[in-house]
Amino acid sequence: MSPVQVIADTDRCIGAGQCVLTAGHLFDQDEDGIVQLLTGAVDTEGDVALARQAEHLCPAAALKIQPVAGYVAGNDATQGQRGA
Protein backbone atom coordinates (compact mmCIF):
# COMPACT_ATOMS: atom_id res chain seq x y z
CA MET A 1 0.00 0.00 0.00
CA SER A 2 1.39 3.39 -0.98
CA PRO A 3 1.59 5.80 1.91
CA VAL A 4 -0.76 8.76 1.81
CA GLN A 5 -0.71 12.24 3.23
CA VAL A 6 -3.71 13.59 5.10
CA ILE A 7 -4.39 17.29 4.59
CA ALA A 8 -6.77 19.00 7.01
CA ASP A 9 -8.34 22.35 6.14
CA THR A 10 -8.83 23.88 9.57
CA ASP A 11 -10.80 26.78 8.09
CA ARG A 12 -13.42 24.41 6.70
CA CYS A 13 -13.56 22.21 9.83
CA ILE A 14 -16.85 22.45 11.74
CA GLY A 15 -15.77 20.32 14.69
CA ALA A 16 -18.30 17.52 14.23
CA GLY A 17 -15.67 15.03 15.43
CA GLN A 18 -16.38 12.36 12.80
CA CYS A 19 -12.65 11.95 12.08
CA VAL A 20 -11.82 11.49 15.77
CA LEU A 21 -14.58 8.90 16.10
CA THR A 22 -13.25 7.10 13.02
CA ALA A 23 -9.56 7.05 13.97
CA GLY A 24 -8.66 8.58 17.32
CA HIS A 25 -4.99 7.73 16.75
CA LEU A 26 -4.85 9.74 13.52
CA PHE A 27 -7.09 12.69 14.38
CA ASP A 28 -7.84 14.81 17.42
CA GLN A 29 -9.64 18.07 18.14
CA ASP A 30 -7.68 20.98 19.61
CA GLU A 31 -8.96 23.01 22.54
CA ASP A 32 -11.22 24.96 20.18
CA GLY A 33 -12.67 21.73 18.82
CA ILE A 34 -10.90 22.05 15.45
CA VAL A 35 -9.27 19.07 13.70
CA GLN A 36 -5.67 18.28 14.56
CA LEU A 37 -3.59 15.71 12.67
CA LEU A 38 -1.68 13.35 14.94
CA THR A 39 0.49 12.02 12.12
CA GLY A 40 1.91 13.22 8.83
CA ALA A 41 1.97 10.26 6.48
CA VAL A 42 -0.27 7.24 6.88
CA ASP A 43 1.29 4.06 5.59
CA THR A 44 -0.40 0.92 6.85
CA GLU A 45 -3.28 -0.57 4.92
CA GLY A 46 -5.60 -0.32 7.91
CA ASP A 47 -4.77 3.30 8.62
CA VAL A 48 -5.08 4.34 4.98
CA ALA A 49 -8.56 2.80 4.94
CA LEU A 50 -9.47 4.64 8.15
CA ALA A 51 -8.12 7.93 6.81
CA ARG A 52 -10.18 7.50 3.65
CA GLN A 53 -13.26 6.73 5.72
CA ALA A 54 -12.70 9.89 7.76
CA GLU A 55 -12.36 11.87 4.53
CA HIS A 56 -15.65 10.39 3.30
CA LEU A 57 -17.50 11.06 6.55
CA CYS A 58 -16.25 14.60 7.14
CA PRO A 59 -19.40 16.72 6.76
CA ALA A 60 -17.44 19.82 5.82
CA ALA A 61 -15.13 18.22 3.22
CA ALA A 62 -12.23 19.45 5.33
CA LEU A 63 -10.03 16.38 4.83
CA LYS A 64 -8.10 15.44 1.70
CA ILE A 65 -6.07 12.29 1.20
CA GLN A 66 -3.27 12.45 -1.36
CA PRO A 67 -0.23 10.39 -2.27
CA VAL A 68 2.92 11.31 -0.41
CA ALA A 69 4.84 13.68 -2.69
CA GLY A 70 7.77 12.09 -4.49
CA TYR A 71 6.93 8.56 -3.41
CA VAL A 72 7.52 5.85 -5.97
CA ALA A 73 6.48 2.35 -4.98
CA GLY A 74 9.45 0.07 -4.53
CA ASN A 75 11.97 2.88 -4.73
CA ASP A 76 13.79 2.84 -1.43
CA ALA A 77 15.52 6.11 -2.10
CA THR A 78 12.25 8.05 -2.04
CA GLN A 79 10.59 6.21 0.83
CA GLY A 80 12.60 8.32 3.21
CA GLN A 81 10.47 11.27 2.16
CA ARG A 82 7.38 9.93 3.86
CA GLY A 83 5.85 12.43 6.18
CA ALA A 84 7.85 15.27 4.72
Next chain:
Amino acid sequence: MSRPSAVGLAAGTEPLPDFPQLRQCPYQPPPGYRDLREAEGPVVRARLYDGRPTWVVLGHAVARELLIDPRLSSDWSRPDFPSPSPRRKAIQKATILVGMDPPEHSAYRRKLISAFSVRRTRELSESIHRRAGELVDTMLEQGPPAEILSGLALPLSSHTICGILGVPYEDHGYFEEQSALLVSPQVTEDDATGALMNLRTYLTGLVERKEKESEPGDGLLDTLVHRDLAEGSLSRDDVIRLGIILLMAGHETTASMITLSTFTLLQNPRQLAAFRADPAGAGLAVEELLRYLSIGDVAMRIAAEDITVGDVAIRAGDSVMLSTAEINRDAEVFDDADDLDLARGARNHFAFGYGVHQCIGQNLARAEMESALTLLFSRIPGLRLAVPAEQVEIKPAQSGVQGIYELPVAW
Protein backbone atom coordinates in the same frame (compact mmCIF):
# COMPACT_ATOMS: atom_id res chain seq x y z
CA MET B 1 -24.21 16.75 -21.92
CA SER B 2 -27.85 15.75 -21.93
CA ARG B 3 -30.55 18.25 -21.19
CA PRO B 4 -32.12 17.98 -17.76
CA SER B 5 -35.46 16.17 -18.00
CA ALA B 6 -36.98 18.03 -15.05
CA VAL B 7 -36.62 21.78 -15.08
CA GLY B 8 -37.98 24.15 -12.45
CA LEU B 9 -40.95 23.75 -10.17
CA ALA B 10 -44.50 24.10 -11.37
CA ALA B 11 -46.02 27.26 -9.94
CA GLY B 12 -49.56 26.26 -10.82
CA THR B 13 -52.07 23.94 -9.26
CA GLU B 14 -50.97 20.67 -10.82
CA PRO B 15 -51.58 17.82 -8.39
CA LEU B 16 -48.46 17.09 -6.40
CA PRO B 17 -47.95 14.80 -3.41
CA ASP B 18 -47.77 16.40 0.04
CA PHE B 19 -44.50 16.92 1.82
CA PRO B 20 -43.82 16.01 4.55
CA GLN B 21 -45.98 12.91 4.97
CA LEU B 22 -47.03 11.04 8.10
CA ARG B 23 -45.22 7.90 9.22
CA GLN B 24 -47.53 4.89 9.27
CA CYS B 25 -45.18 2.98 11.56
CA PRO B 26 -43.13 4.96 14.10
CA TYR B 27 -39.85 3.49 12.92
CA GLN B 28 -40.42 3.47 9.16
CA PRO B 29 -40.25 6.42 6.76
CA PRO B 30 -43.60 7.40 5.23
CA PRO B 31 -44.33 4.74 2.56
CA GLY B 32 -45.25 7.47 0.08
CA TYR B 33 -41.60 8.54 -0.15
CA ARG B 34 -40.52 5.12 -1.39
CA ASP B 35 -43.33 5.10 -3.96
CA LEU B 36 -42.22 8.51 -5.21
CA ARG B 37 -38.60 7.51 -5.39
CA GLU B 38 -39.37 4.34 -7.29
CA ALA B 39 -41.62 6.20 -9.72
CA GLU B 40 -39.60 9.37 -10.28
CA GLY B 41 -36.06 8.94 -8.98
CA PRO B 42 -34.03 10.45 -6.17
CA VAL B 43 -35.29 14.04 -6.63
CA VAL B 44 -39.05 14.50 -6.91
CA ARG B 45 -41.58 17.33 -6.86
CA ALA B 46 -44.06 17.73 -4.00
CA ARG B 47 -46.15 20.45 -2.36
CA LEU B 48 -45.71 22.05 1.07
CA TYR B 49 -48.51 22.81 3.55
CA ASP B 50 -48.83 26.36 2.24
CA GLY B 51 -49.23 25.24 -1.36
CA ARG B 52 -45.70 26.00 -2.41
CA PRO B 53 -44.10 23.43 -4.69
CA THR B 54 -40.80 21.96 -3.55
CA TRP B 55 -38.11 19.55 -4.65
CA VAL B 56 -37.76 16.60 -2.31
CA VAL B 57 -34.45 14.73 -2.22
CA LEU B 58 -34.81 11.02 -1.45
CA GLY B 59 -31.48 9.54 -2.61
CA HIS B 60 -28.19 9.35 -0.72
CA ALA B 61 -25.76 10.27 -3.52
CA VAL B 62 -27.74 13.34 -4.56
CA ALA B 63 -28.20 14.42 -0.94
CA ARG B 64 -24.47 14.13 -0.32
CA GLU B 65 -23.75 16.27 -3.36
CA LEU B 66 -26.36 18.89 -2.49
CA LEU B 67 -25.79 19.22 1.26
CA ILE B 68 -22.20 20.22 0.65
CA ASP B 69 -23.00 22.56 -2.24
CA PRO B 70 -22.63 26.22 -1.23
CA ARG B 71 -25.29 27.20 -3.79
CA LEU B 72 -27.89 25.54 -1.56
CA SER B 73 -28.67 27.99 1.22
CA SER B 74 -29.87 27.58 4.81
CA ASP B 75 -30.45 31.29 5.27
CA TRP B 76 -33.74 31.51 7.14
CA SER B 77 -33.67 35.30 7.00
CA ARG B 78 -34.51 35.14 3.29
CA PRO B 79 -38.16 36.14 2.95
CA ASP B 80 -38.72 33.34 0.43
CA PHE B 81 -37.16 30.60 2.61
CA PRO B 82 -39.50 27.59 2.55
CA SER B 83 -40.96 25.89 5.59
CA PRO B 84 -42.52 22.45 5.95
CA SER B 85 -44.99 23.62 8.63
CA PRO B 86 -46.27 26.74 10.43
CA ARG B 87 -44.43 25.83 13.61
CA ARG B 88 -41.15 25.41 11.79
CA LYS B 89 -41.71 28.87 10.38
CA ALA B 90 -42.02 30.21 13.93
CA ILE B 91 -38.79 28.47 14.94
CA GLN B 92 -37.06 29.87 11.88
CA LYS B 93 -37.84 33.37 13.10
CA ALA B 94 -36.65 32.80 16.67
CA THR B 95 -33.31 31.05 16.35
CA ILE B 96 -29.93 31.47 14.77
CA LEU B 97 -27.05 29.22 13.70
CA VAL B 98 -29.13 26.53 11.99
CA GLY B 99 -30.60 29.08 9.61
CA MET B 100 -27.40 30.72 8.44
CA ASP B 101 -24.82 30.22 5.72
CA PRO B 102 -21.04 30.44 5.98
CA PRO B 103 -19.14 32.56 6.82
CA GLU B 104 -21.68 33.94 9.32
CA HIS B 105 -22.63 30.41 10.42
CA SER B 106 -19.00 29.38 10.89
CA ALA B 107 -18.28 32.32 13.19
CA TYR B 108 -21.11 31.31 15.53
CA ARG B 109 -20.47 27.58 15.36
CA ARG B 110 -16.81 28.03 16.22
CA LYS B 111 -17.75 29.56 19.56
CA LEU B 112 -19.65 26.40 20.48
CA ILE B 113 -17.81 23.36 19.19
CA SER B 114 -15.27 22.89 21.98
CA ALA B 115 -18.17 22.26 24.38
CA PHE B 116 -19.31 19.36 22.18
CA SER B 117 -16.01 17.82 21.07
CA VAL B 118 -15.38 14.07 21.21
CA ARG B 119 -12.98 14.59 24.12
CA ARG B 120 -15.39 16.77 26.08
CA THR B 121 -18.18 14.26 25.50
CA ARG B 122 -15.99 11.42 26.75
CA GLU B 123 -15.31 13.43 29.91
CA LEU B 124 -19.06 13.72 30.42
CA SER B 125 -19.92 10.13 29.57
CA GLU B 126 -19.36 8.85 33.10
CA SER B 127 -21.80 11.31 34.63
CA ILE B 128 -24.30 10.64 31.81
CA HIS B 129 -24.03 6.92 32.53
CA ARG B 130 -24.48 7.45 36.26
CA ARG B 131 -27.53 9.63 35.72
CA ALA B 132 -29.07 7.07 33.34
CA GLY B 133 -28.48 4.37 35.96
CA GLU B 134 -30.22 6.43 38.65
CA LEU B 135 -33.23 6.96 36.40
CA VAL B 136 -33.51 3.27 35.52
CA ASP B 137 -33.22 2.36 39.22
CA THR B 138 -36.00 4.81 40.05
CA MET B 139 -38.19 3.21 37.39
CA LEU B 140 -37.52 -0.17 38.98
CA GLU B 141 -38.35 1.12 42.47
CA GLN B 142 -41.57 2.82 41.44
CA GLY B 143 -42.88 0.45 38.78
CA PRO B 144 -44.09 -1.37 36.94
CA PRO B 145 -45.57 0.31 35.00
CA ALA B 146 -43.28 3.10 33.82
CA GLU B 147 -43.11 5.51 30.91
CA ILE B 148 -39.86 5.77 28.97
CA LEU B 149 -40.00 9.38 27.74
CA SER B 150 -40.83 11.01 31.09
CA GLY B 151 -39.07 8.42 33.28
CA LEU B 152 -35.76 8.11 31.45
CA ALA B 153 -35.30 9.76 28.06
CA LEU B 154 -36.37 13.34 28.80
CA PRO B 155 -34.80 13.67 32.27
CA LEU B 156 -31.52 12.27 30.95
CA SER B 157 -31.32 14.52 27.90
CA SER B 158 -32.53 17.63 29.75
CA HIS B 159 -30.13 17.06 32.62
CA THR B 160 -27.24 16.60 30.20
CA ILE B 161 -27.87 19.70 28.10
CA CYS B 162 -28.53 21.77 31.25
CA GLY B 163 -25.12 20.75 32.56
CA ILE B 164 -23.38 21.67 29.32
CA LEU B 165 -25.12 25.00 28.89
CA GLY B 166 -25.18 26.01 32.54
CA VAL B 167 -29.00 26.09 32.71
CA PRO B 168 -30.43 25.23 36.17
CA TYR B 169 -31.95 21.75 35.93
CA GLU B 170 -34.74 22.73 38.32
CA ASP B 171 -36.20 24.78 35.44
CA HIS B 172 -36.51 21.72 33.18
CA GLY B 173 -40.29 21.38 33.60
CA TYR B 174 -40.80 24.82 32.11
CA PHE B 175 -38.59 24.58 29.05
CA GLU B 176 -39.66 21.00 28.33
CA GLU B 177 -43.29 22.10 28.38
CA GLN B 178 -42.66 25.04 26.04
CA SER B 179 -40.62 22.91 23.65
CA ALA B 180 -43.30 20.21 23.71
CA LEU B 181 -45.82 22.78 22.50
CA LEU B 182 -43.79 23.08 19.33
CA VAL B 183 -44.26 19.42 18.47
CA SER B 184 -47.77 18.74 19.74
CA PRO B 185 -50.49 18.08 17.16
CA GLN B 186 -52.76 20.92 16.03
CA VAL B 187 -50.39 23.64 17.23
CA THR B 188 -50.83 26.82 15.23
CA GLU B 189 -48.12 29.22 14.19
CA ASP B 190 -49.37 31.57 16.95
CA ASP B 191 -49.07 28.84 19.62
CA ALA B 192 -45.58 28.02 18.46
CA THR B 193 -44.62 31.68 18.41
CA GLY B 194 -45.96 32.05 21.97
CA ALA B 195 -43.96 29.08 23.23
CA LEU B 196 -40.84 30.47 21.62
CA MET B 197 -41.50 33.88 23.18
CA ASN B 198 -41.70 32.17 26.56
CA LEU B 199 -38.42 30.37 25.95
CA ARG B 200 -36.91 33.67 24.90
CA THR B 201 -38.11 35.39 28.08
CA TYR B 202 -36.68 32.54 30.14
CA LEU B 203 -33.29 32.64 28.42
CA THR B 204 -33.19 36.44 28.63
CA GLY B 205 -33.59 36.28 32.40
CA LEU B 206 -30.96 33.58 32.68
CA VAL B 207 -28.43 35.48 30.56
CA GLU B 208 -29.02 38.67 32.55
CA ARG B 209 -28.46 36.79 35.81
CA LYS B 210 -25.23 35.31 34.45
CA GLU B 211 -24.01 38.75 33.40
CA LYS B 212 -24.20 39.85 37.04
CA GLU B 213 -22.30 36.86 38.41
CA SER B 214 -18.82 37.76 39.58
CA GLU B 215 -17.74 34.12 39.57
CA PRO B 216 -18.99 32.62 36.32
CA GLY B 217 -20.16 29.00 36.22
CA ASP B 218 -18.57 26.51 33.84
CA GLY B 219 -21.44 26.11 31.38
CA LEU B 220 -21.28 27.11 27.73
CA LEU B 221 -23.70 29.99 28.30
CA ASP B 222 -21.40 31.24 31.08
CA THR B 223 -18.52 31.22 28.61
CA LEU B 224 -20.55 32.98 25.94
CA VAL B 225 -21.64 35.65 28.44
CA HIS B 226 -18.32 36.24 30.14
CA ARG B 227 -16.08 35.82 27.09
CA ASP B 228 -17.94 36.63 23.88
CA LEU B 229 -20.59 39.02 25.14
CA ALA B 230 -18.05 40.79 27.34
CA GLU B 231 -15.57 41.25 24.48
CA GLY B 232 -18.34 42.25 22.08
CA SER B 233 -18.03 39.36 19.61
CA LEU B 234 -21.61 38.29 20.43
CA SER B 235 -24.60 40.46 21.25
CA ARG B 236 -26.93 39.64 24.14
CA ASP B 237 -29.55 38.70 21.57
CA ASP B 238 -27.08 36.29 19.93
CA VAL B 239 -26.43 34.54 23.25
CA ILE B 240 -30.14 34.27 23.99
CA ARG B 241 -30.96 32.85 20.58
CA LEU B 242 -28.05 30.40 20.70
CA GLY B 243 -29.35 29.32 24.12
CA ILE B 244 -32.84 28.69 22.71
CA ILE B 245 -31.66 26.52 19.83
CA LEU B 246 -29.14 24.54 21.90
CA LEU B 247 -31.59 23.94 24.73
CA MET B 248 -34.38 22.84 22.38
CA ALA B 249 -32.23 20.76 20.07
CA GLY B 250 -30.34 19.35 23.02
CA HIS B 251 -33.19 17.73 24.86
CA GLU B 252 -36.03 16.99 22.50
CA THR B 253 -34.16 15.14 19.77
CA THR B 254 -32.19 12.81 22.00
CA ALA B 255 -35.20 12.11 24.22
CA SER B 256 -37.18 11.18 21.13
CA MET B 257 -34.38 8.90 19.88
CA ILE B 258 -34.10 7.04 23.21
CA THR B 259 -37.86 6.54 23.41
CA LEU B 260 -38.28 5.45 19.80
CA SER B 261 -35.18 3.21 19.98
CA THR B 262 -36.69 1.42 23.00
CA PHE B 263 -39.93 0.84 21.09
CA THR B 264 -38.07 -0.32 17.99
CA LEU B 265 -35.91 -2.81 19.91
CA LEU B 266 -38.95 -4.19 21.73
CA GLN B 267 -40.59 -4.72 18.33
CA ASN B 268 -37.49 -6.47 16.98
CA PRO B 269 -36.86 -9.25 19.55
CA ARG B 270 -34.05 -10.89 17.60
CA GLN B 271 -32.08 -7.63 17.38
CA LEU B 272 -32.85 -6.90 21.03
CA ALA B 273 -31.38 -10.28 22.02
CA ALA B 274 -28.25 -9.46 20.01
CA PHE B 275 -28.06 -6.05 21.68
CA ARG B 276 -28.27 -7.58 25.16
CA ALA B 277 -25.74 -10.27 24.31
CA ASP B 278 -23.07 -7.85 23.11
CA PRO B 279 -22.54 -4.84 25.38
CA ALA B 280 -19.32 -4.02 23.50
CA GLY B 281 -21.36 -3.57 20.33
CA ALA B 282 -23.58 -0.87 21.85
CA GLY B 283 -21.80 1.90 19.94
CA LEU B 284 -22.48 0.19 16.62
CA ALA B 285 -26.06 -0.48 17.67
CA VAL B 286 -26.63 3.19 18.43
CA GLU B 287 -25.24 4.13 15.01
CA GLU B 288 -27.65 1.74 13.29
CA LEU B 289 -30.61 3.02 15.32
CA LEU B 290 -29.67 6.54 14.24
CA ARG B 291 -29.68 5.48 10.59
CA TYR B 292 -32.82 3.40 10.86
CA LEU B 293 -34.98 5.88 12.77
CA SER B 294 -33.75 9.23 11.38
CA ILE B 295 -36.03 11.32 13.56
CA GLY B 296 -34.71 14.69 12.39
CA ASP B 297 -36.38 13.98 9.12
CA VAL B 298 -36.59 17.19 7.17
CA ALA B 299 -33.65 19.28 6.09
CA MET B 300 -34.82 22.56 4.56
CA ARG B 301 -32.88 24.52 1.98
CA ILE B 302 -33.38 27.08 -0.76
CA ALA B 303 -31.44 27.24 -4.00
CA ALA B 304 -29.48 30.49 -4.00
CA GLU B 305 -28.43 29.82 -7.60
CA ASP B 306 -29.39 27.43 -10.38
CA ILE B 307 -28.12 23.92 -9.62
CA THR B 308 -28.25 20.95 -11.97
CA VAL B 309 -28.12 17.65 -10.17
CA GLY B 310 -28.48 14.42 -12.13
CA ASP B 311 -31.22 15.11 -14.65
CA VAL B 312 -32.94 17.72 -12.51
CA ALA B 313 -32.47 21.47 -12.95
CA ILE B 314 -33.13 23.30 -9.71
CA ARG B 315 -33.74 27.01 -10.25
CA ALA B 316 -32.59 29.83 -7.98
CA GLY B 317 -35.34 30.43 -5.41
CA ASP B 318 -36.66 26.85 -5.52
CA SER B 319 -37.45 25.12 -2.24
CA VAL B 320 -35.38 21.97 -1.62
CA MET B 321 -36.40 19.58 1.17
CA LEU B 322 -34.44 16.46 2.05
CA SER B 323 -35.94 13.41 3.75
CA THR B 324 -33.04 11.99 5.73
CA ALA B 325 -35.20 9.02 6.76
CA GLU B 326 -35.71 7.88 3.17
CA ILE B 327 -32.15 8.83 2.21
CA ASN B 328 -30.88 6.57 5.01
CA ARG B 329 -32.79 3.65 3.48
CA ASP B 330 -31.12 4.02 0.08
CA ALA B 331 -30.49 0.47 -1.16
CA GLU B 332 -27.61 1.67 -3.34
CA VAL B 333 -25.66 2.60 -0.20
CA PHE B 334 -26.98 0.28 2.51
CA ASP B 335 -27.45 -3.46 1.90
CA ASP B 336 -30.89 -4.65 2.98
CA ALA B 337 -31.51 -1.03 3.91
CA ASP B 338 -34.92 -1.68 5.46
CA ASP B 339 -33.53 -4.26 7.88
CA LEU B 340 -32.50 -3.16 11.35
CA ASP B 341 -29.04 -4.69 11.67
CA LEU B 342 -27.34 -3.51 14.84
CA ALA B 343 -23.98 -4.90 13.74
CA ARG B 344 -24.11 -3.10 10.37
CA GLY B 345 -21.38 -0.61 11.25
CA ALA B 346 -22.44 2.02 8.69
CA ARG B 347 -21.66 5.56 9.76
CA ASN B 348 -22.32 7.25 6.43
CA HIS B 349 -25.95 7.99 7.31
CA PHE B 350 -27.42 11.48 7.47
CA ALA B 351 -29.33 11.12 10.75
CA PHE B 352 -27.37 14.13 12.01
CA GLY B 353 -27.50 15.82 8.62
CA TYR B 354 -24.50 16.43 6.40
CA GLY B 355 -22.60 19.54 5.42
CA VAL B 356 -21.67 22.44 7.67
CA HIS B 357 -24.90 22.15 9.66
CA GLN B 358 -24.31 18.58 10.79
CA CYS B 359 -25.55 18.24 14.38
CA ILE B 360 -23.17 19.86 16.83
CA GLY B 361 -24.40 17.65 19.69
CA GLN B 362 -24.09 14.33 17.87
CA ASN B 363 -21.44 12.85 20.16
CA LEU B 364 -23.48 13.76 23.19
CA ALA B 365 -26.53 12.11 21.63
CA ARG B 366 -24.53 8.94 21.01
CA ALA B 367 -23.33 8.84 24.62
CA GLU B 368 -26.82 9.41 26.04
CA MET B 369 -28.40 6.78 23.80
CA GLU B 370 -25.73 4.22 24.59
CA SER B 371 -26.05 4.64 28.36
CA ALA B 372 -29.85 4.80 28.42
CA LEU B 373 -30.39 1.76 26.19
CA THR B 374 -27.71 -0.51 27.68
CA LEU B 375 -28.78 0.21 31.27
CA LEU B 376 -32.49 -0.04 30.51
CA PHE B 377 -32.26 -3.41 28.80
CA SER B 378 -29.64 -4.92 31.13
CA ARG B 379 -31.25 -3.87 34.41
CA ILE B 380 -34.81 -4.68 33.33
CA PRO B 381 -34.57 -8.04 31.54
CA GLY B 382 -38.33 -8.50 31.32
CA LEU B 383 -39.06 -5.07 29.80
CA ARG B 384 -42.12 -5.11 27.52
CA LEU B 385 -44.72 -2.74 26.07
CA ALA B 386 -47.59 -2.00 28.46
CA VAL B 387 -49.95 -1.14 25.61
CA PRO B 388 -50.55 -2.71 22.19
CA ALA B 389 -47.95 -1.43 19.72
CA GLU B 390 -50.60 0.03 17.44
CA GLN B 391 -51.81 2.30 20.27
CA VAL B 392 -48.45 4.06 20.48
CA GLU B 393 -49.12 7.53 19.06
CA ILE B 394 -46.92 8.84 16.26
CA LYS B 395 -45.85 12.48 16.14
CA PRO B 396 -47.26 14.45 13.21
CA ALA B 397 -45.31 14.72 9.99
CA GLN B 398 -44.82 18.46 10.42
CA SER B 399 -43.40 18.41 13.95
CA GLY B 400 -39.79 18.52 12.82
CA VAL B 401 -38.67 15.79 15.19
CA GLN B 402 -40.28 12.43 14.43
CA GLY B 403 -41.04 9.86 17.07
CA ILE B 404 -43.72 8.89 19.56
CA TYR B 405 -45.36 10.86 22.34
CA GLU B 406 -44.95 8.33 25.10
CA LEU B 407 -44.02 4.71 25.65
CA PRO B 408 -45.71 2.90 28.54
CA VAL B 409 -43.75 -0.19 29.58
CA ALA B 410 -43.96 -2.92 32.19
CA TRP B 411 -41.81 -5.91 33.24
